[in-house]
Amino acid sequence: MIERYVRLGLSSIILFKEMQSGPLGELEALSKASRLKNYEVIETFLSDDEALRKEEIRMLWGEGKSISYNARAIYQVPGKYNINSLDDVEFQNGVDHMKRQLDICAEAKSEKFLITSGPDYLPERREDIKRRFAEHLSIIAPYAEMLGITICIEPTERNRFKHLLLGPTKECVSFVDDFQKEYGYRNVCLMVDTAHCPLLEEDPLEAVRLASAQRLGYIHVGNAVFDEESEYYGHTHPPVGVHGGVYGLKELEALLRTLLEIGYLKTSPSYEERPNLSYEMACYSGVSPETSAIFAYEMADIAFERALYGH
16 A cells, blocks of 8 residues: 555665676666566666666666666765865866766666765865865755756765764755755755664654754655674665664654654655655565565555554
């Protein structure tokens, strides 16, 4: 029943290991992702090679999937495409490359472009780097707006694992608020990822309430495990319900209920108004990606029914 209320999605990038093995691996992964039942949206990046990209899009569209476009991880590290860089050449490289990704996003008819804030590579100059990131957004936001694309920024941990610029959700809300006041572009909003909330030492329910004050535009559902001996320790996006994880069925139900309370989810949405809700998850231990996706769907469906009817 959940698909009547949300555009349920799943990230191919984490679920299918083939996505990390080059262009042909990406093609194989997206072929598998296109055949997943119960998921309307596949969250992914697409090949830079035009022929491969057209085939990826053809496969996904052929199975009735739409695409949420995920920016590549090259923007998250210092170097040639650093979108926060104080070096003008690196900064322009990042702008040009990001525009190219937006072109691909538009080619795939995706209305959502999912990004992080880039690396926190000079903590002593953090405020300067925030201004640089705002400058970057001020260039790509009108370009995205022209293409009909909304940019969704994901708060991500600064002090462990990813070490990205905008970590706490409250800080991200202030950043987007300041950006919109200064530049006026309303196609920049926030995403909340439940996998990152524990790593940010945040309550996901409070995070979505905070983000809703500045156009919460996307939800990622994931998990976190703090046992260093676990295969899921670190920035691994374990699935909901794994042993030692922060989130199970009860926590997923609470999240969905909160999303209903703040109006992100509606009790009677039109088909066109259904918001995005995507799993960003690895496989359950010893289980195939396809079976993991089935488990995750069933859990989301049960949790949503309980959230909706108060079971």
